[in-house]
Amino acid sequence: MPPYFYKKRKRGAVSMNYSQAVNWIHSRLKFGIKPGLERMEWLMNQLGRPHTNILVVHIAGTNGKGSTLSFMRSILQEAGYSVGTFTSPYIETFNERISMNGIPVSDSEIAQLAAVMRPLVEKMEEELEESPTEFEVITAMAFYYFGSVNKPDVLLLETGLGGRLDSTNIAEPAVSVITNVGYDHMNILGDTISEIAAEKAGIIKKGIPVVTAAENREALTVIRQFAAKQQAPLYELGNHFSAAAKSRGEYGEIFDYAAPSLQLTSLMTNMKGRHQVKNAALAIAALEVLPLSLSEKEIREGIRQSSWSGRFEEIISTPKVIVDGAHNTEGINSLIDTVQRYYGDKIVHMIFSALKDKPYQEMISLLSEASDSITFTSFDFPRAETAENLFKAAKVQHKSFEEDWKKLLLQKMETMREDDVLIVTGSLYFISEVRNYCRKNFLEK
Template sequence: MVRTYEEAVAWIHGRLRLGMKPGLKRMEWMMEKLGHPERRVRAVHIGGTNGKGSTVAYLRSILQAAGYSVGTFTSPYVEQFNERISINGEPIRDEEIVELVQTIKPLADELEQTELGGPTEFEVITAMMLDYFGKKNIQDIVLIEVGLGGRLDSTNIIYPLLSVITNVSYDHMNILGDTLDQIAAEKAGIIKSGVPLVTAVNESEAWDVIAKTAAERKAKTYRLGVDFTVSDRQATAEGEQFSVMTPFAEYPNLRISMPGAHQVENAAVAVMAAELLRLGYSFLIDPEHIADGLATAAWPGRFERVSDHPLIILDGAHNEAGIRALVETVRTHYPDKRVHVLFAALTDKPLERMIQRLDELADTITFTTFDFPRAAAAEQLADLSSHRHKASTGDWVGWIGGKKNQMGSDELLLITGSLYFISEVRKLLKNNAK
């Protein structure tokens, strides 16, 4: 019997040995045993390649500003495991994790003896979340982020009020497919019959798949740039300012603190989603709730300025589209800075194309590795770079300490790559700051 928080988390992470097993059969089995808690969760389902977490943050902040209690399910975590299941941005308590594991572990043990086999780590965490929000602590609404893909993701057991697909680009190609239409077909799997869809997908190859699926399922679609639009965007010292026009209202001079054109898109998607919750499900959301919610929204590890002197920014850009958005944001907001890049990534990413884009931005670039099963070696990453001033290090902790002491006011240290790596760096810098 699991009795402590440490035992509970160790058991959950122990499920990693089972790897990924796409499909919903094990989730259906567990939901049946639990009395179908997923049917009692009022949810928004958020998928896409990039921007899921930021979109969750914007929409949560809007709903909170309107006075609602909002559950969220996100991954990966940045500071502590518990934040994957949160209420109003606050991770659930250690004791609650223990109670949930005490409920789910006997089911996992029983399931392991069937032909379906034992549930994976992500399936276990998803079942914990649905049991929590469906039975133990029911919320006004729960924002559920897709883990990987959509069609066969364990979160796809839900039937949401609203579906969101932020965008479609290349990532996890060994699982989702190596063309945009294949990847889009997996993302489109979360579209449910008669459930409205909000999306910022703009690549024609991906959009054709999304539009066809939505039409087949009679899901009314709201597409950024067509059904709702962004205008008057300008970079500010604090982030971004812009206006959003939906089919139902206009929201001028909105502000966000997370910089980048991609964050403006994520925020606009959240505004459209909030509109549909107001109109379709009687959520009492006023224009000031939208403005206040966007202005106060934050998401750790996404172009996060963790130090001003010296200037250090963390960004979990973990695929080519993420790196592209990061490079554009740095050039827009810090055009006069000398940029030093520290990069670490997982081996299953399009590393050559990612590094090529960073090479074009950086004045110097240093590659490192970290303690994670799929982390690429520092030398492997450096071999893919053609930069004149490239280096590699196995000691990123010491390297950051040394770099901080050398930097001047005209320099920027940009630490990017895997979100798992960003999580480790963030912990180090926060502890040092204390």
């Protein structure tokens, strides 16, 4: 990275190491979620509007954002393009939220980026009496990094929450992507599918193409209305492009992709689940819109090599332990379909933990359809529900609870038979902890 971009900003400069930088960023959590773009616009103006200096793919949706982004990144890298990504939340390390070609920025880069941001934040608080949130600070860091420090050929930009008032929505994208629309974050986005879809569709810009895999009729109606109002060309899964799952392979799905300009047969993914076929097709369709050159071979190989941590990911093979960040009802439905598709003949045990603000009673009810036993647990997170409360909410048989998830995980692994499968699911924050613990303590992964 050229360090001079950081050194240029001497006025009000601060010096922080990595730990200090991350602690300062996380200290912004006290400001909560504050929808709106005014603070981001101010920060970008102070930084020279770096967000206008990048070819951006903007991705919103209830589920599938990370997987769709991963498919796009893999294809683009296979074609030799440099690819920046901005994602949330992180699974392994905080740094991965800002990555180049799949490699998270370094600790020193995080410290340097925070050092650029901190005096601007203090200036905003002094002059405007406004305080940017943690997510706004991280988003601003990403725009500065990709727009002024280490510019990629393409930036794949994932929204944090919703779209219309999300801090990423100051971007001027080359294409907008809406994966799907379902019930999540209803306390902020709205109580109906139409209201939630309106928030997601808020990323649609005037004249900018939008590609979607949304299938809900209410959601599609809203997306079509927004696209028409913005005179934005709209491409829909099942209408303008299609994906047909053919069979399941050993490691993932085999499917066909069809669009007027491109037909590909027997594409292979490295991710399991029919929902990943839709995500892969959405990725291909979105990339077709960009002014880039991609060959059939590059698309095939990119799809085959793509992976996404914490999404039906096998982290231990003996006994078989799989983690999946299904944190809402749509995610749970996809998980159930995948479990039945790949392990319908196995004894399936579930470990589940969730946040207090999630519709976990409905999620638990759905999970009971695909499991032989469910054990509830909790983890060290301010919004995590207790294992006992989850247990009490469950109207299912063969249930139990244990507050200590590490103790529970080891107990389950010790008692599993050779053909049993253990699915650890729920909050992505929980999945992240389990995944990292297993990777550190079991040598096979």
